[in-house]
Amino acid sequence: MTADTRTVAPAAGPWTPRIAAQLAVLAAAAFTYVTAEILPVGALSAIARNLNISIVLVGTLLSWYALVAALTTVPLVRWTAHWPRRRTLVVALVCLTVSQLISALAPNFAVLAAGRVLCAVTHGLLWSVIAPIATRLVPASHAGRATTSIYVGTSLALVVGSPLTAVMSLMWGWRLAAVCVTVAAAVVTVAARLLLPELVLSADQLQHVGPRSRHHRNRALIIVSLITMIGVTGHFVSYTYIVVVIRQVVGVHGPSQAWLLAAYGVAGVIAVALVARPLDRRPKGAVIFCVAGLTVAFVVLTGLAFGGDRAPVTTLVVGTGAIVLWGAAATAVSPMLQSAAMRSGADDPDGASGLYVTAFQLGIMAGSLAGGLLYERSVALMLTASAILMGVALVAVSAVRRVFEAADDAASNTGRATSHLTNTAGQRCELGGWCGAGRLRGRKVAAVLCHTGGQDVTGGMTYVALDQGPQQGQQGQKAQKGQPLRRGERSGVVSVLLLGAGPALADPDQVPGDPDVVAPAEPADPAAPAPDPLALPPADPLAPPPPDPLAIPVAAGPVAGQDPTPFVGDPPFRPPTFNPVNGAMVGVAKPIIINFQVPIADRPMAESAIHISSIPPVPGKFYWMSPTQVRWRPLQFWPANTAVNIDAAGTRSSFRTGDALVATADDATHQMTITRNGVVQQTFPMSMGMSAGNHQTPNGTYYVLEKFPTVVMDSSTYGVPVNSAQGYKVTVSDAVRIDNSGNFVHSAPWSVGDQGKRNVSHGCINLSPTNAKWFYDNFGSGDPVVVKNSVGTYNKNDGAQDWQI
Structure with missing residues (x-):
């Protein structure tokens, strides 16, 4: 009877195409979920305009998402602990699909928020099982590499998914972006159901999951979770305002900021690829190295923030290096911590991963809140807090024993494996090793242990892989019978591209409270001489544009001086330029300055072709400074946090105001x-x-x-x-x-x-x-x-x- 609950471990050797496809499905699931999670980041203005609500209210979709995910992860993981892992993953993906469909069809903010809540409810559930599933698809000696492969999806979501949905939101509407995510989620759901094994829990492991799990008594798991929460808090204290750090501390302004953010992301891409193998062999050393790197980065940035007599070139070089180091270490440490959590809770790795996800979400919330409070006082204090918290995490990682060490099981090394595995049906195999069923630390397992050249390559899983391919099924039968494996049954070689996390997409736009520093040679609003024509003012350096356009017609009722409808017809003038520039964040007294390429003879006709609208709508007026320049301002100051859109004969631009x-x-x-x-x-x-x-x-x-x-x-x-x-x-x-x-x-x-x-x-x-x-x-x-x-x-x-x- 026990034969039905035993696990067939993957054979040692390179990954098969089937395993690569299964890991690709998991990476796609991660990509889709993260893209859905951060979709509002690039669509804040579009959602606000469409639903006629404030941008601040739309922003709460992100903070409430993290709160719901933190509160529901552990209860849902315990409730679904007895389910086959594939069912859990598929249910989470179904909820994602439904939530995105609800969001796409939402007639108001309340329904949109409900869709986001449904997505958040299963957020932690998905992340609690996706990494454990990946590790059980490969030999235990490759568990770290399997975990990092999941971050392909996360990286692509940050580097590709979020910008793509942002552009779609701005060009065709945020609802179309949500529909595309819905379709992607549905496709991934079907692929997961067809390609992944069911992964039924063994009878022995059912004794350690759900209500019977004892994670609250697992000292090692609690330590990992606390260190995770401290580290994530320290990271997000400053990460939320990374654009501010780049501009004020490093001294990088304008378009160059995007290049430094790209360097941050590329560093993460490289780092995740480099840590995959050390994560399997020397996990504690890898964790210490990354946390130490984060600590050094924040200490350096803190020193730069407090200033001193340094050459600008020195500040730029040192600051750039610190930002790149920050991106590499922060991206690489995430799979390490999750792997440590799963090793610490080996009896119930899904539940352990769920606790880790909860700690991570709490860290995001705490870090974002603390960062906002400290940012109001000083960027230097904000970076100091990050440095201190990372230092605490580094001391904790260095001080604890065995928590971050490699798993002390059959997948670790020859000495440890043989000391804990009592062979009951051992037999030599043609690879020069031996196979058999046995006991690992007192627990029954059915495993394949191929000892060749001093390396153990057991699968070490405690799941029944019901949907494995014919080759693995034959291997499993032979393993249970103690029969040798033929060389032809070994796996083929598959290369997997590992990508790291990209730059922050929820970085704050430049706000009046965080001005740029402008060289005297770069005036923002040059004088307008009394005689016409007035010289065209250059772009406002105090409010650099983000890379994505924001201009979308505002769905608001007309008011005096405003027209929310798109311009239709033949343009009466060539495309003009605007000040504030597209995407800027400015103060509430900033007028709209429109500069034409040639003098305008028919001013009323030109004004009729310029459609200005805002959320909330406010009355305003045109006034001409010269034949080539017209301005528009509200009759009173703009309200705080107003989204303003300009459609000048089909040439569009948009900006926002900050606090009043x-x-x-x-x-x-x-x-x-x-x-x-x-x-x-x-x-x-x-x-x-x-x-x-x-x-x-x-x-x-x-x-x-x-x-x-x-x-x-x-x-x-x-x-x-x-x-x-x-x-x-x-x-x-x-x-x-x-x-x-x-x-x-x-x-x-x-x-x-x-x-x-x-x-x-x-x-x-x-x-x-x-x-x-x-x-x-x-x-x-x-x-x-x-x-x-x-x-x-x-x-x-x-x-x-x-x-x-």
């Missing part, structure tokens, strides 16, 4: 009050333009145009000699330009004694070094500065007087 960060400079109190979304965040004493020499700072609404870490201010540029009584030439720090007439908000240590009391500047707004640094770090392109209770009105025709028009 507004600075009000009150000359009556000599105080600057800063609010974020209506809540007072800072109050700074200041000093504005003095009355002597008529240098008063005029009343009006200004907005951030560009920023300089340091800039030389020279009075001779506006006609006042440097050597005169009112002349000056001084280098100032943290200079934020707010108009094109020479006015900045900047650091002025020389006037700290006057700030909050009297005006002593030549028109700029002076702040203390500490307060100026805060202003510089938090205000970005388009964030407004309102001056009140001063003298006069800002009405100069300098190309930045939009809010006085």
Whole structure:
């Protein structure tokens, strides 16, 4: 009777084409599930427009997904513990298929959220069984390589799947992208049902799974899970804001950021391929190496973040190396930790893997939350937290004994195998080894142990492989009878391409609170001279575009000055350029600047061909700065987190606003009050333009145009000699330009004694070094500065007087 519950282990040797196909199905399942999980990342704006909801609300689909997955993984793994593993995998894939279909057809956000919940419910279930299934399809000595092969799907999902669904969402709608994922999930489900063995649990293993499992008493498994949670938390504290780190710490700006992100992904691709074999032979050393690499990367980035007198080239080279090391180590360590979890819970590897998945999800949640809180204070503190947590994980991995060592079973080495396996039907085989059924640590197994040249190649599985091919079935019968295997029954050679994780796709777009640093030679909004035509302003460097276009017509009702319908007809002008650039994140006072290639004679016709819409819709107006430039702005500031779309005769662009960060400079109190979304965040004493020499700072609404870490201010540029009584030439720090007439908000240590009391500047707004640094770090392109209770009105025709028009 026990013969029906025994396991046929794969023969030692290279993988067969059937095994390669089975692993490919598992990789495809991983690809589809991860693509579905992160689909909203590239479709945030599209979903928000289509369902008429805020982007912030769409973003909650990601955080709630992680929470649901963390809460449901362990209960579902225990509930399905007695199922054949193929059934568990297929059920998870069916739920994925249904969830994506629900999402594609969702008439509102509630139904969409329900579809996401269904996908999240079986997320942990799939990841708890997919790696154990992979390890049981191959000889135990190849378990690490089988585990890493699953990450082919994960890597492709990050590098190919998510960008592809994002482009589809933006070009044809997010629902079509969801339909494509639905079809892919259905195909993978059928393939899994047809190609994978059923993998029924043996009678002996049924004693250790489900409610009978004792993972809560498994010290080694708990240690692995805790180390996983600590490491993942440390990683995601900074990974969520990796674009910010690349820009602010490493000093890489604009399109070059994409290349460094690509290097991060390529490093992961290479790393996963390189660790496959060490993962089987020296798992603890491999884990220590990767965690140490992460620790070093974060320590280096932390040092760069805190600054110092370093050459920009040195910072760039060292920072780039740290980012590449980060990508390689972070990608490679994931399969190592999951393999360690399965080895620690050998009696019930699926349940052990489920506990690991739960720890991983909790780490994602904790890291993302902590990263957001620390990012509000300082990028340096954020990286410090990552370095500390990785250091703790490194100490823990190094200190524990045996937890991360190779499995001490028949698949490990000759000495250990023979010490734990009592042969009951041993017989020499033609490979020079011996085969038979026996006991492994007191548990009955039916295994194939081919000892050749000092290497053990047992399968070591405790599942009945009911759907194995004819060759493996014959081998299993011979193994159970103690008969030798012929050389012709050995496996063929199959090469498997191992890919690593790609760059982060949920990295935050540049926000007003995280401005770029612009060289003085790269102005954002140059002055608009009074006579026409006005020079075309270059792209806004404070808000670089992401690689993916975002322009999609907004499904919103029309309001004054807006038209949400797509442009139809013959374009009355050549494709124009836009500022803000496509995909930018700007402040709430940023106007839309449209530059034409040739002067426009019929302005009303041109305006009628420009369709501007936003979520939420707000009224606005056109105004012309020259025959080649028209602008549009809302009558009041944009609401916080607004998605704005432009369709200029078929040429489309899109941008978003961040928080409503507004600075009000009150000359009556000599105080600057800063609010974020209506809540007072800072109050700074200041000093504005003095009355002597008529240098008063005029009343009006200004907005951030560009920023300089340091800039030389020279009075001779506006006609006042440097050597005169009112002349000056001084280098100032943290200079934020707010108009094109020479006015900045900047650091002025020389006037700290006057700030909050009297005006002593030549028109700029002076702040203390500490307060100026805060202003510089938090205000970005388009964030407004309102001056009140001063003298006069800002009405100069300098190309930045939009809010006085």
